[in-house]
Amino acid sequence: MLDDFMVRAALAGIGVMVAAAPLGCFVVWRRMAFFGAATAHAAVLGVAISLALSISVFVGVLAVCLAMAITVTLLAGRGYAMDTLLGVLAHAALAVGLVAVSFLTHIRIDLMAYLFGDILAVGHADIGVIWGGSLLVLGIMIWRWQAILLATVSEDLAYAEGYRPFRDELLLTISLAIVIAVAIKVVGVLLIAAMLIIPAATARAFSSTPERMAVGAGLIGTIAVLAGLTGSWYLDTPAGATVVTAATILFALVNIAARLKQH
Template sequence: MLDDFLVRAALAGVGTAIAAGLLGCFVVWRRMAYFGDATAHAAVLGVALALLFGTSITLGVGSVALAMALLIHGLSGQGTSVDTMLGVLAHGALALGLVAVTLIPGQRIDLDAYLFGDVLSVTRMDLAVIWGGGAIVVAILWWQWQAMLTATLSPDLAYAADLNPRRAQLILTLLLAGVVAVAIKVVGALLITALLIIPAASARSYATTPERMALLSMAIGALSAIAGLRLAVILDVPVGPAIICVAVAIFAVSALGRTLRKLT
């Protein structure tokens, strides 16, 4: 069954969307969208370094995303405006990556595949990396769920419960790096943040508890991946942007439904 490239693409999209949907809830709750952008944009630099040194793209992207996540965590609370710092890091890393890619000798590189994803070329090894990495992200979040949730909702309550909110922030930034590494093949560096926040934002309208929001976000992400792949095949358009378009459509419907409920 895995010999069919469409089946592999669907499995890759669903695996990525599940991990991104769960992590995206914390990104939305903690207003970390800019953190996601900075980490995701660094992925292009990771691609360039991987091609330069002849290593795995996933390894290169993961290493640079991890370094960016640690840098963001280290600079947080150091006096510089967080928005300003993240803006500089996000766009600086993207620009440096784009310049570095063009300077690699003897290679013609399709940047679209890294900026917007190339899920149709997913291999069995890519599937193993995506589902393995996604499983680790989901397992860590569920294992640390109560501590992370407490630190997110009330840092003061977390301190009272002998929890460390800054440790929770570090875990989230490291998990963001992991999701970036596995998601670049599916939606690309420019759209990873959208896959994180849109399903979670859609789920927020209908969830009554954090746990339900997390489950609904993962379901919306998986639905967006399947429907986006189908839409891309029908219209002959790139899969990554199609997945995000479907997610945006679901968000629009959820926002409309929320507005109608308020009017009635």
């Protein structure tokens, strides 16, 4: 477990959770789970564009996720049902991305690594990108926490306090796109939404304030990362999927304990 690549994997996983924890709380409160999953699916198109243009995968994924998030935010409420809009854009981007990847015959592509993550192959440069993006998102969350929280509770209340809910919603979607871009190496396109939602949903069971829920989600996510990597090491299972499995087990245990305490 103390091998260099495992240390890098742990640092990468914890780095993702630094941003995913507070952001995941807003995803849970605003019921944006489908939005997060849809934006993550669009990342496949970003991977295809990056490989075709020989640019950083992070840059390509970030560009596509930002375009997806901003498009949905701007079109929502303008004659389009949110779930329909997300379904069309997400699956269209995923399908186009997979088709585009199939044309890149001159490039060797490990598609499974992008779909399910390859946290054990994280390098020093990847860690820098992950922590840089995560700290940027964390800074946005701290800076606009009160405004986004008020907008989540009531848009009218946010307006009364002098905030602009639309601007803060846009910041939230941009932050979500950044987290997806940095997390694709860790848990992959198909499991990113799980690492946003499960730790936050777990922390909700024992948190009395929004701030405690955000901190609790970060702690639970960190425990899940370390437990998942340890389990992957000893059981020889896929690391990204094992991390999500560990988070799921924590979710079940915490909620069972909460129900028993109530009774």
